[in-house]
Amino acid sequence: MKRSVLSATLGLALAAGLAVLPTTAAAAAPAAPAVQGYTASTYAGSAAETADNQAFFQAVMASAKSKQAANPLLATVVVTYDASSAPSFRNQIASAAQIWNSSVGNVQLRAGSNADFRYYEGNDSRGSYASTDGHGSGYIFLDYQQNQQYNSVRVTAHETGHVLGLPDHYSGPCSELMSGGGPGPSCTNPYPNSNERSRVNSLWLFG
Numbered sequence: 001m002k003r004s005v006l007s008a009t010l011g012l013a014l015a016a017g018l019a020v021l022p023t024t025a026a027a028a029a030p031a032a033p034a035v036q037g038y039t040a041s042t043y044a045g046s047a048a049e050t051a052d053n054q055a056f057f058q059a060v061m062a063s064a065k066s067k068q069a070a071n072p073l074l075a076t077v078v079v080t081y082d083a084s085s086a087p088s089f090r091n092q093i094a095s096a097a098q099i100w101n102s103s104v105g106n107v108q109l110r111a112g113s114n115a116d117f118r119y120y121e122g123n124d125s126r127g128s129y130a131s132t133d134g135h136g137s138g139y140i141f142l143d144y145q146q147n148q149q150y151n152s153v154r155v156t157a158h159e160t161g162h163v164l165g166l167p168d169h170y171s172g173p174c175s176e177l178m179s180g181g182g183p184g185p186s187c188t189n190p191y192p193n194s195n196e197r198s199r200v201n202s203l204w205l206f207g
């Protein structure tokens with residue numbers, strides 16, 4: 001008898017817990033790491049995350065530009081990255097940087113110390129994402145499983161696109177880099193289209 005009461009109480013508690021979960025998650029969202037992922041299904045974005053990612057992008061830009069102030073004659077802003085914490089993706093990160101560097105002129109990516117942002121690797125049920133702590137710093141996380149399911153250079157170039165200021169656009173075609181996982185795993189295009197290139201060049205236009 002006591003046992004069944006306990007079960008019933010537990011059941012109610014679980015039901016109550018499930019019932020309040022969406023509210024709790026929504027209330028906690030601003031304090032949690034904000035991410036822009038590779039697929040729409042793993043994570044639903046919010047206005048707060050968009051703002052945080054904008055803050056991340058602004059911080060990267062401010063950091064890169066303050067270093068550039070020492071050499072104001074350079075027309076190109078250099079954003080420095082540290083890939084040492086994502087050793088499995090060394091080649092993909094180099095390819096993504098090369099793709100972006102050949103696609104845009106106003107900003108260039110360089111590996112180096114005193115980095116503006118870092119790459120990390122590991123396992124995360126949300127997949128790969130660009131993340132910010134909401135205080136103007138952030139990183140790119142590359143998920144092992146997702147990078148096996150999807151083209152890894154496309155995933156890496158996509159997440160790097162967030163650092164350069166581009167938002168997700170999952171409903172776009174495979175020819176669009178920021179459509180991410182939207183077109184499915186068969187999409188292997190790692191290049192930004194002309195609109196995305198123009199957008200990044202505009203965002204990083206100096207003066």
Ligand SMILES: [Zn+2]
Nearest residue numbers: 036037038168
């Ligand atoms: Zn994304």
